Amino acid sequence: MTDAWVLNPDRALPAGELRPPAREIYASTAGLPLVSMHGHVDVSVFADDQPFPDPAQLLVVPDHYLVRMVVSQGRVTLPEMGVRPVGGDAGEAETDPRTIWRRFCENWHLFRGTPTRYWLEHELVEVFGATVRPSAETADILYDQISAALARPDFRPRALFEKFGLEIIATTDPATADLAQHHALAAEGWGERVVPTFRPDPLLHVDRVDWRDQLESLSDVSGVDAGDYEGYLSALRQRRRAFVEAGARATDHGHLLTDTTELGTAEASRIFRGALAGEVTPAEAQAFGGHMLFQMARMSTEDGLVMQLHPGSLRDHDSGVARTFGPDKGYDIPIATEYTRSLRPLLDAFGHHPNFGFIAFTLDETTFSRELAPLAGVYPAMKLGAPWWFLDSPDGMRRYREAVTETAGFYNTSGFVDDTRAYASIPARHDLNRRIDAGYLARLVAEHRIELDEAIETAVDLAYNLPKAAYPPVKVPAVSG
Amino acid sequence: MTDAWVLNPDRALPAGELRPPAREIYASTAGLPLVSMHGHVDVSVFADDQPFPDPAQLLVVPDHYLVRMVVSQGRVTLPEMGVRPVGGDAGEAETDPRTIWRRFCENWHLFRGTPTRYWLEHELVEVFGATVRPSAETADILYDQISAALARPDFRPRALFEKFGLEIIATTDPATADLAQHHALAAEGWGERVVPTFRPDPLLHVDRVDWRDQLESLSDVSGVDAGDYEGYLSALRQRRRAFVEAGARATDHGHLLTDTTELGTAEASRIFRGALAGEVTPAEAQAFGGHMLFQMARMSTEDGLVMQLHPGSLRDHDSGVARTFGPDKGYDIPIATEYTRSLRPLLDAFGHHPNFGFIAFTLDETTFSRELAPLAGVYPAMKLGAPWWFLDSPDGMRRYREAVTETAGFYNTSGFVDDTRAYASIPARHDLNRRIDAGYLARLVAEHRIELDEAIETAVDLAYNLPKAAYPPVKVPAVSG
Amino acid sequence: MTDAWVLNPDRALPAGELRPPAREIYASTAGLPLVSMHGHVDVSVFADDQPFPDPAQLLVVPDHYLVRMVVSQGRVTLPEMGVRPVGGDAGEAETDPRTIWRRFCENWHLFRGTPTRYWLEHELVEVFGATVRPSAETADILYDQISAALARPDFRPRALFEKFGLEIIATTDPATADLAQHHALAAEGWGERVVPTFRPDPLLHVDRVDWRDQLESLSDVSGVDAGDYEGYLSALRQRRRAFVEAGARATDHGHLLTDTTELGTAEASRIFRGALAGEVTPAEAQAFGGHMLFQMARMSTEDGLVMQLHPGSLRDHDSGVARTFGPDKGYDIPIATEYTRSLRPLLDAFGHHPNFGFIAFTLDETTFSRELAPLAGVYPAMKLGAPWWFLDSPDGMRRYREAVTETAGFYNTSGFVDDTRAYASIPARHDLNRRIDAGYLARLVAEHRIELDEAIETAVDLAYNLPKAAYPPVKVPAVSG
Known part of the structure; x- marks a missing residue:
């Protein structure tokens, strides 16, 4: 521990x-700007540009990847990792960031072989200049090193944006967002660098307990009465236009299922009315969700927002945890x-x-290999997204290229997206992806x-040109309603 | 480009x-004859033995692997690649083969990492003696080189058969084929080299719009009235016998599902009658298809034709493309x-x-690893076919061996089949398979x-002996009805 | 063959x-004691401690992995491999062990690339000191070498236990077992070394033809009347306590499906009564099975027996083989x-x-990667078991680590279990696992x-500490009912 901690190049x-060959290919992409077209950093981070509070709140507590691993061993609980019960007061969870940080460092061995470990090593050394590896013994030294960095002005969000080599970052925003912070950023000249993404999920799932509240917010923010099905569609169109005007390039949709079957207008209206009256079956809600994905696709053909679909995650598997601590706890x-049958209506149309x-x-x-590469490999409108969530890992990304490339090639994939709320991890994530793609190309x-010059050209396309091409700027319509 | 283009050995x-070790193992199979027991080259290619028209018609237009990749980027359409609308006249699609060839060459980069690229490189260099890689700049040079080759007598189909080192090739023929060209080939002494395969799909899917027409053809060609269920079975038996007499060794079945449940004769007859009257539900048609797979298996036990099953492809995913351009467009x-439950009736019997x-x-x-290797690893009648279609690729074939061998061994697999309508690609496909198997064995x-001598013996078995053993010649019955 | 046969280190x-690095990591685990917490060696092997009969009965006939491969080629039948029809007399199957052994040796090439081959090579050389590889020519030499070894006192089961470096072995015992042999072993001081495992499957599947017989045995052995649903639960609790008292650490459950939905007591009682009356639908039996998995989980929270679930094997795929030869024939x-939805009730509770x-x-x-690693990576109660059955193979184990580690880490897996009835193969199986884990860690x-010292620490944990921790000794309750 007397030697400084240096990451192996x-x-x-x-x-x-x-x-x-992998080194040579990686060298051609290592310094490229970061194009971060899908992520979950809150716009307020950039709008407020305030210092980050402390190491635990920056790196540990909000990162459910990290917290889930520590609690999975049964020796530490969510509150002990600083996760507060919904509506609970401070006393119901650990509030001392140093204590939380120590608990994390004591469990460092659990992360062996995980991408979390790679990202954190990169962050600690490359971003924060840490000199010791995490462990029970080094927790305090590390805490102090990170804290000292966070206090410096060059660790504020916008300064880090430059330091990270970010060219553009997309936030994810509810369809009902007023986008005020995005407008404020635009006024400060950051409008091309921080762009919103339209995420209407809560409005499309008509069996959510808060659906009617969401609908009310939609009416309020759009100025269009969303109280009937036609008004609801108009209000959604209005919000999409508002997002386009605020620089958005894409929508994002997280549905459990991938169904995209369009219903007749009468049937859609009927389900909508039933939902308004609090009378909707799970099957109806599901059908309406699929129908609305189809509508979202149609609206994308009209307004040019790229449509992103992230299906297949069963949210809140543990109902007790969801009740006590809320969503997104791992x-x-x-x-x-x-996908093959489910996307057929959408792709056929x-x-x-x-x-x-x-x-x-x-x-x-x-x-x-079975469905997505064959589909993306033939439909011009479709691209295959980067390996997502649990699959955004060294071996996961390698398997993705191995399973996809032979059928879809490289140019029907949309390039890397970091998909993170952990701002400080963004450079590490892009770096890891560039290394894995370099390794695959080297093979x-x-x-x-392929030839080496082709591999280098492809690597640059994957890291930089393809994500830019997949999420092009959207033309703001001349007349806005 | 001044240096000749040489493929790396x-x-x-x-x-x-x-x-x-991979080199040594590959060397033991590289020169073996090609046993091509499952493919889609039309019998007329060999029966007529005419020169191939031009590079685009030979290599590009009929290869939906290749066309789909070019159109997937949205910059070139099917007609621009020479694909003509059904019933359309020449003016509705590009007819200039040189223009089509250029469009393909301009998009060469899309094929990086795909098997299409490997096959084409092999074809261009090893078959046509091309000296430059495809690109916008070299398209015309290549076109001229290939055209010059195609004009030579040693590039006629039968001459290529010798040049390719083919020992035998199986075509795929509709059950209603009169097999006249196969008989003509036999009369010319090619009967052992070009054999038919019995493909009755359109007759087994009773909800196809052309099913009744198919049935009429079946009656005509078999001389057996297929107008009721018993007659239909007899007519199918007659056609199978005719195929056996023409040298066929196998049947081939492309069903969406793998179900093989036998229905009672009364139920089968009922569905058949309904279908004749144009009254059949999708569920009935599906049940009848499964029932007929079971009947095909039973007939195979009687006549000795090996039964091949290729399930799980949802045909014509884009209904507009199917309507306009017909099937097999990628x-x-x-x-x-x-497979486990679906094949149970068939394997149980x-x-x-x-x-x-x-x-x-x-x-x-x-x-x-989950179903097919465990099944092929225990049932004597069953062999596991080669990785098919999208999986007939370097990494696809490697994953196949890795997933299958540990449970089924090598000797419950049936050896490589090229499954292609692209005649000139056949040597490349066998060559790639031999290289990938050599690589797996080398590991x-x-x-x-295993020992090196075992690996070499196994490689020879996989490349040559196993496909011969899996598709043995069928004894023609002494008395033919 | 003049040189002695030496396995490559x-x-x-x-x-x-x-x-x-793989060598270095493997060296750190090669000599560790074997912790064999899940297997199928019969307790009588240890209780009786009799010599094994002959090479065929020890190594071939009872190993369905091995027999299935030989019969899969259609040249040798089950009876020719010594598998006797149920209720059949000796004459209906080969009884000469030397003949069976020869048939196996003649088919040695079928095992190329399989784990069976690895295990057998290890057993033959390391356990029996064989000097020649199996083949038609060497069958008799090998037979004599193994026979000579089996006649020696140091080849009796308990002597091999020491020689193999076993620390503890768990047998699998029916819930209705009287555990007399386990008690006898305990009396001889072997109680900590050979422990039972509670396997109640036949009692939980109410549509089995022998279910009512099983229920009677349960009543008899427990002394609790299992003739109604409440009594049935009490009797199961009694047997679990008896197993705990006999040293058991775990239960084991082999269900076709993974469903764990709890039924209401009224509904469970109703199905139970129906089953007693011989009136139970497949759907009811399935629902009851899921309900009972939930009850088993609840009882585990009460008595501390670790719950093991092995789902997804469709037993007796060939009904003719099952009828003639009985279960477990490959x-x-x-x-x-x-898993995600099916385990939700159990994990939620x-x-x-x-x-x-x-x-x-x-x-x-x-x-x-899709379900089990995400689940084990967050729920404290859950660990992910070793790759099982067909997946307990070199590439299967490698793929397991690659698919699991990035999401669940190493410490949410439970370590290796050999799951075998082939006693002599146990050291080979643990050895192979240690080599594969070493190879993965080396990468x-x-x-x-990760660092080399971390890899070594992890390898030791996987091989020794994790299985011990996953199956801890269970505290015997002070008052036994």
């Missing part, structure tokens, strides 16, 4: 004879997901539409399946 | 310490496929029958799991 | 630059298995219970994802 590259678990961009993600790896070179 | 072999997409050979294929890789050697 | 380790075939340990296994690899080291 070859980390996450393949060993042996693949390493030299208890969202994937299910087997179907819009798969060749020149103004439609559709990016599909999955948590079910079995669909990469193709070593097996004489 | 180690292409598609693993890099590093696995390469020397829009067939796999679905999750079940015939899985130990001494005169039954059954080869199952899949587009759903998840079934390799087993390097990990001291 | 690097077998099953990765080749090339991964081999040196005809159990996996099906696609669902008990997933955070401090006295509950739950270990899930699978034959469906697709669930590793993480070579890719600078």
Whole structure:
């Protein structure tokens, strides 16, 4: 521990004879700007540009990847990791950030072999200049090193934006957001750098307990009465236009199922009215959700927002945890997901539409070679999204390229998205992806399946050009309603 | 581009310490004759033995692997790639082969990492002696090189048969084919080299719009009235016998589902009558399809034709493309496929029958280790077919061996089949398979799991002996009805 | 064959630059005691401590992995391999062990690339000191070498226990077992070394033809009348307590489905009564099975027995084989298995219970990254079991680590279990697992994802500490009912 902690420059590259070409390919992308077209950093981080509070609140508490691993061993609870019960007061969870940080460091060995470990090592060393590895013994030293960094002005969000080499970042915003912070950022000249993403999920799931509240918010913010089905569609169109005007390039949809069957207007209206009256069956709600995905696709052909679909996560698997601590606590678990039949209505209608961009993600790896690569490999409108969530990992990303490339090639994939709320991890995530893609490409070179110059060109496209092309700027319509 | 284009002799072999044993194993199979027991080259190619028209018509237009990739980017349409609308006249699609060829060459980068690229490189260099890689700049040079070759007599189909080192090729023929061209080939001494395969799909799917027309053709060609269920079975038996007499060794079945449940005769007759009257539900048609797979298996035990099953492809995913351009345009997409329960009736009845050979294929890789290897690893009648369609790729074939061998061994697999209508790609496809199997075997050697001499013996079996054994010649019955 | 047969010390380790770290990691675990917490060696083997009869009866006939491969080629039948029809007399199957052994040796090539081959090579050389590889020519030499060994006192079961380095072995015992042999072993001081496992499957599947007989046995052995639903639960509780008193640490459950939905007591009682009356539908039996898994989990929270679940094997796929030869003849075939929704009731109720340990296994690899790792990676009660059955193979174990570690880490897995009735194969199985884990860890080291000292510590945990921790001794309750 007397030596400074230095990350190996070859980390996450393949060993042996693949390493030299992998190094050369990685070198061609390591310094490229970061294009972060899908993420969950809150817009207020950039709008307020305030210092981050402390190491635990920045790196541990809000990162459910990290907290779930510590609690999975049964020796530490969610509150002991600083997760507060919904509506609970401070006393019901650990509030001392140093204590939380120590608990995390004591459990560092649990992260062996995980991407969380890779990202944190990168963050600690490259971003915060940490000199010691996490452990029970080093927790306090690390805490102090990070705290000292956070106090400096060059660790404020906008300064980090520059330091990270970010070119653009997309936030994710509810459809009912007023986008005031995005407008404020635009006024400060940050409008091209921080863009919103339209996320209407709570409005499309008519069996949510808060659906009617959501509808009211929609009416309020859009100025369109969403109290009947036609008004609801108009209000959604109005919000999409508002997002386009605020610089949005995409929508995002998190549904359990992938169904995209359009209902007749009469049937859709009927379910909508029933839901308003609090009378909707799970089957009706599901059908309406699929119908609305189809409507979202149609609206995308009209307004040009790229449509992103993230299906197949069963939210809040543990009902007790959800009740006590709320959503996003690490208890969202994937299910087997179907695409071929489910996306058929959507692709049949819009798969060749020149103004439609559709990016599909999955948590079910079995669909990469079986369904998603064959679909993305033929429909012009469709691109295959980066490996998502649990699959955004060294071996997960490698398996993705291995399962997808032979059928869809590289150019029907949409490039990397970091999909994170952990701002400080963004450079690490892009870096890891570039290393894994370099390793995969190096194998193709070593097996004489492509040439080195092609591999380098492809790597640059994957890291930079493809995500830019997949999420193009949207033209604001001349007349706004 | 001044240097001639030479393919690396180690292409598609693993890099590093696995390469020397892989080279040695590959060397033992590289020169073996090609046994091509499942493919889609039209019998007329051999019967007529006419020169191939031009590079685009030979290599691009009929290969939906290749066309789908070019159109997937949305910059080129099917007609621009020479694909003509059904019933359309020449003016509705590009007719200039040089223009089509250029469009393909301009998009060469899309094929990086795909098997299409490997096959084409092999074809261009090894078959046509091309000296430049495809690109916008080289398209015309390549076009002229290939055209010059195609004009030579040694590029006629039968001459290529010799040049390719083919020992035998199986075509795929409708059950209603009169097999006249096969008989003509036999009369010319080619009967042992080009054999038909019995493909009755359109007759077994009673909800197809053309089913009744098919039935009429069946009656006509068989001389047996297929107008009731018993007659239909007799007519199918007659056609199978005619195929056996024409040298056929196998049947082939492409069903969406894998169900093989036998219905009672009364129920089967009822559905048949309903279908004749144009009254059949999708569920009935599906049940009848499963029932007929069972009947096909029974007939195989009687006549000795090996039964091949290729399930799980949802045909014509885009209804607009199907309507305008017809089938086989790259829009067939796999679905999750079940084998354990679905094949139970068939295997329970015939899985130990001494005169039954059954080869199952899949587009759903998840079934390799879970269902197909366990089944093929115990039932004597069953062999596991080669990785099919999208999976007939370097990494796809490697994953197949990795998923299958540990449970089924090598000797319950049926050896490579090229399954292609692209005649000129056949040597490339067999070559790639031999390289990938060599690489897999080399790993087993390097990990001291088998000896090098065993690996070489196994490689020869996989490339040559197993496909011959899996599709043995069928004895023509002494008395033909 | 003049040279003695020596196994390569690097077998099953990765080749090339991964081999040196793999060797070093493997060296740290090669000599650790074997903790065998889940297996199928009969308790009488240890209680009686009699010599094993002959090579065929020890190594071939009872091992359905091995027999299935030989019969899969259709040239040898089950009876020819010594498998006797149920109720059949000796004449209906081969009885000469030397003939059976020869048939096996003649088919040695079928095992290339399989784990069976690895295990047998290890057994033959390391346990029996064989000097020649199996083949038609060497069968008799090998037979004599093994026979000579089996005649020696140090080849009796208890002597082998020491020689193998076993620390503890768990047998699998029916819930209705009287455990007399376990008590006898305890009296001889072997109670800590050979422990029972509670397996109640036949009692939980109310549609089995022998269910009522089983129920009678349960009443008899427990002294509790199991003739109504409440009595049935009490009797099960009694047997669990008896198992705890006999040293059991776990229960084991083999259900086709993974459903764990609790029924109301009225509904459960109703189905129970119907089953007693011989009136139960398949759907009711299935629902009752899921309900009873939930009850077993509840009882585990009460008595501390770790709950093991092994779902997804469709038993007796070939009904003719089952009828003639009985179960466990190699005809159990996996099906696609669902965990996320199915385990929700159980994990929602008990997933955070401090006295509950739950270990899930699978034959469906697709669930590793999609469902099982995400679940085990968050629920404190749940651990992910070792790759099971067909997946207990070199590449199967490697894929398991690759699919699981990035989400669940190493410490939410329960360590290796050999799950075998082939006693002599136990050291080979643990050895192979240690080599594969070493190879996986070596790659993480070579890719600078973990340090070598961490890899060594992890390897020791996987091989020894984790299985001990996952199956802790259970405290015997002070007052036994």
